[in-house]
Amino acid sequence: MAREKSSKMNIAVIHPDLGIGGAERLIVDAAVELASHGHNVYIFTAHHDKNRCFEETTAGTFPVTVYGSFIPRHIFYRLHALCAYLRCLFVALCVLLLWPSFDVILADQVSVVIPILKLKKSAKVVFYCHFPDLLLAQHTTFLRRMYRKPIDYIEEITTGMADLILVNSKFTASTFANTFKHLDGRGIQPAVLYPAVNVDQFKEPNSFKFNFLSINRFERKKNIELAISAFSMLQTFEGDVLQSRDASNASLTVVGGFDKRLKENVEYLEELKNLAEREGVSNRIRFITSCSTAERNALLSECLCVLYTPKDEHFGIVPLEAMAAYKPVIACNSGGPVESIKSGVTGFLCDPTPREFSQAMFQLIRDPQDAEKMGREARRHVLESFSTKTFGQRLNRYLVDIRRGKKD
CATH class of the missing domain: 3.40.50.2000 (Glycogen Phosphorylase B;)
Structure with a gap:
């Protein structure tokens, strides 16, 4: 399959912590492939250790900009979710205030940034959901449940504000529907985009x-x-x-x-x-x-x-x-x-x-x-x-379509 020709877009990618892992690998592959399709790609993150990262993030194919690394990851080994939200919100605010508009913004993992990114009126926001965070968090005690309740509510509300939601498997898509029942009831359903490997x-x-x-x-x-x-x-x-x-x-x-x-x-x-x-x-x-x-x-x-x-x-x-x-x-x-x-x-x-x-x-x-x-x-x-070429073609098609106002 030949690569699709499309007009060049300015694309921002926001990821919480650009370390080493499956989620990070997907984001790096997305950036590399989108750049290979002729787009200008910029990655924004709250943490990027050049000694512990994927090599592509330091190769110069796309710039990686760090905002908010001074915000702690936890407070006495607690409040991890709250700290992650604060770090990502700071990144999103910096993108909103310090950068010109983007055509598409791809937000990864943390949905709370979506309302801020939507303030860039000309930009379409795509959210990649690896798995609902509320299912990953512990709700074992009364205090934990009280702590998580507003966070879980915000996750569902902000996820539904994206112009397009992508998930990494059919398993995650079914879990998404069963977890975010209000979104499913409104007909908001994610599209499946499998990760890939080079x-x-x-x-x-x-x-x-x-x-x-x-x-x-x-x-x-x-x-x-x-x-x-x-x-x-x-x-x-x-x-x-x-x-x-x-x-x-x-x-x-x-x-x-x-x-x-x-x-x-x-x-x-x-x-x-x-x-x-x-x-x-x-x-x-x-x-x-x-x-x-x-x-x-x-x-x-x-x-x-x-x-x-x-x-x-x-x-x-x-x-x-x-x-x-x-x-x-x-x-x-x-x-x-x-x-x-x-x-x-x-x-x-x-x-x-x-x-x-x-x-x-x-x-x-x-x-x-x-x-x-x-x-x-x-x-x-x-x-x-599952090749990166196939992944890149599918992702590019999604972003081109959403930029043109198409949902499917």
């Missing part, structure tokens, strides 16, 4: 090791302990089969985004290390924090497969990256991975139990040629449905 960065590997790879931020919701427990359970299978494949020394590498500013990152990493000790496999598990893209790609090239452990993940960019790197993926049978992984063809969708994951891992160790075959099918699948 397939050109991955080459077909010449060989592999009997290494399993987990890639995720060090957050408890990522359920990384499932990978450790499943790896430990491998030892309960037939040892002679493992030995015959020279896989008795199979290993697990746990790598992911790590920010020492975040208490959860620090605590969870220590919890995982302690779990590996208790399971008796600490000598065969390697933990790596915040590696570069090149280092991650090298790890992907060398591994047998990738373990993706979050349950009910909204979409999940890691499975796409793994499949683009010719690797099968073992993931939970829920959420976004159900839409991106073909079970039995490009990987395995399993119940989120150590036994289920371990059985799938054992199957790949027992028949590594099948793992290679699945990896080739995985690469073909990503090329057809």
Whole structure:
């Protein structure tokens, strides 16, 4: 499909924290692709650490402007949502007051900025909703519920003010409808725009090791302990089969985004290390924090497969990256991975139990040629449905249409 020709637009992208993660990867891909379509793209954020970011944000393809980094991320490890709102509101105010008008403004994750951005009369505002924040937040105590009530209300009201709402999967679209019932009742429905992966960065590997790879931020919701427990359970299978494949020394590498500013990152990493000790496999598990893209790609090239452990993940960019790197993926049978992984063809969708994951891992160790075959099918699948080129064409079409006043 040839790239669509369209008039050049000035596009602003607003993102809370331009670090390393699936949401950040999508925003960076969006900026790169929109720039490649001839648009002038500007990213605005409250935090951008050049030592912990995707390389494209420092390459000069588009400028990254930081406003509000002085506003804290939390107050004594509490009020994270309020602080995130304040930081993003400050960014939006700076864009409103200090910059000329944009044709389209793409707001990511935090919807509270939309009313401010709508004050730029000539600009169309597109909101990308990865998942309703009110479902991610804890409502466990009376105080938390009182704290979240106005925030949750504001989220729904401001989300509905966007000219166009995009979500990252059909799973998120259905969750959106069930969560924001007032918006659904008014006929406000999001369009699905799947995230993508740059397939050109991955080459077909010449060989592999009997290494399993987990890639995720060090957050408890990522359920990384499932990978450790499943790896430990491998030892309960037939040892002679493992030995015959020279896989008795199979290993697990746990790598992911790590920010020492975040208490959860620090605590969870220590919890995982302690779990590996208790399971008796600490000598065969390697933990790596915040590696570069090149280092991650090298790890992907060398591994047998990738373990993706979050349950009910909204979409999940890691499975796409793994499949683009010719690797099968073992993931939970829920959420976004159900839409991106073909079970039995490009990987395995399993119940989120150590036994289920371990059985799938054992199957790949027992028949590594099948793992290679699945990896080739995985690469073909990503090329057809989830490449950055396809993503860029679809996003460009949405923005061009909304600029012209079309909703569909």
